[in-house]
Amino acid sequence: MYDPVRLAALVAVAEAGSITRAAERLGYTPPALSQQLAKLEREAGTALLVRHHRGARLTGAGELLVARARRVLDELDRARHELARLTGLAGGTLRLGTFQTAGIQLLPPVLSTFRRTYPDVELSVAFHEPTAGITAVAAGEIDLALTHAYEPGEPPSLPATLSSEPLLTEELVLVTAPGHALAGGSTRLPLAELAGEPLISMAPDHPARREVEAVLARSGATPSVLVATPGYALVCALASAGLGVGVVPEMVARTAATPVGTRLLEAGALRRTISVVHRTGEAAPAADAFRALLRGAFGRARPV
Template identity: 35%
Template sequence: MLDVKRLQVLLAVVEQGSVTAAAEALGYTPSAISQQLLRLEREAGVPLLDRHARGMRPTDAGLVLARHARKVVRQLAAAEADLADIAGVRRGSVTLGTFPTVGSSFLPLAVRRYRELYPAITLTVESGREEHLIRLLEEGRVAMSLLWDYEWERIENDDLVLTELFVDPTVLLVGSGHRFARRRTVRMADLAEEPWIIRAGGHPVVEVLERSALAAGFTPTIAFGANDYQEAQAMVSVGLGIALAPRTATVNQHPDVRVVSLGDTAPSRRVLVAHRDGRVRGAAELALHDVLVDVARDYR
């Protein structure tokens, strides 16, 4: 059986043109190269090199064997790279960005799956507003991040590669005693006379309400500006008003609040995973991306 290391030596001599040059390329001594060549010729049973004053020239058999050796060496390099990838998902670390509503609904499912599959990888999650998450991506401080957008304001950033995970519908929140609490679906046009609870501070769900109300032919009356969805649900539960929210924001549902579908009368948002274009992505990161996509397929 031909020895792989000796095949590598033969290939180096053929490509470099001399024993000395091959020795320098491989980090061997010239005498070690010569000994390996002699042993390879004995294994092959035919001369592989013609020795002459200016170096060595491969015989026909040497050229044939060198051609096969080149394929073997490349295949071994590919095998080592594949093993390195496998090792990469058995250890290492990866950092993911997220935002609160998905961080409290979809993401825990993905984290559980990832940790089951790759228990030795350290997964770190950082939560923030979208502009902060995009800055983390651009600065390379997170490997990838969950983001969202609406049809009227798509994320347009040539530095980011986006993958849609799922569509997050906008739903209606009403108190358990509300006239629509037992309805499965209502339309925005049915809500023209209702007081509304919104998210304070120019939150995107305010624009969702404004656009939906405009399309339904009314201007919403605002009763309260909440700092988060839990506060909004608390005010809805006591009848101060009704509210809109992405469905992912209703996982931790107040016991006295009911979630009602708005069908196609309120816009949905896309939930995305993004990474920086041109980023060299390690095995742990690629595995996390695959888990997010797989879990999102079930989550839909």
């Protein structure tokens, strides 16, 4: 039996025309989406896609399966909607808090699925930096908040009334000006090779980054420009202009508005984990349903 998640992945590639664009739409990394598609091809026993330099196109078998998959997914959506009415999700409100990267890159496909499944639930979304999002959930101002924590570093403390569920772990990567010598290698960059490099810093005004930048400082990177207001878009823009190098989450580097060179750092050195925070011990059908969709979307796509 075909996995509906993999069928949805194939449909997304058919509509987007490339694995990279489909991955962005679904909130996956391209390698994670490719893995799902490879499993689907093994289940089908035949090639479903032909990769080429501009993207990917369906084979004859892929076109046949996409046509059937759309019908299956439509039926599942209808079933979810009917079940929602039975379980009390035919109305009400779901209030979400998110930091900017997650709000732009991760939430839209999940919100789209939630809206199709529970069209009568009113949705609201507000931007909150992680600590502010936790406070807002604890105060009852929002129902769920997407937060993040860095490794190395201490996770944000939670009141006893809240719980946190990890969704996605991504590496931090080096960003530089295009053509920079450090971005040219195909292997992972040892942190020791950052010695003497001017670093675009987000500490000390970004407490969650302090331990990360302490590691970079011990490796010999020298603070060059301080971005006092946390904003990865600005870090990437300054790196692109040659004012220094930066270390940012992989999804930020992949979607930077300015051209940057990138390089993976030594394995396991620096990471960011994205989690969803919710209140415990209360009936919250809409919040529970949304958390389940988050788990389904991102639990399969954790880059290591």
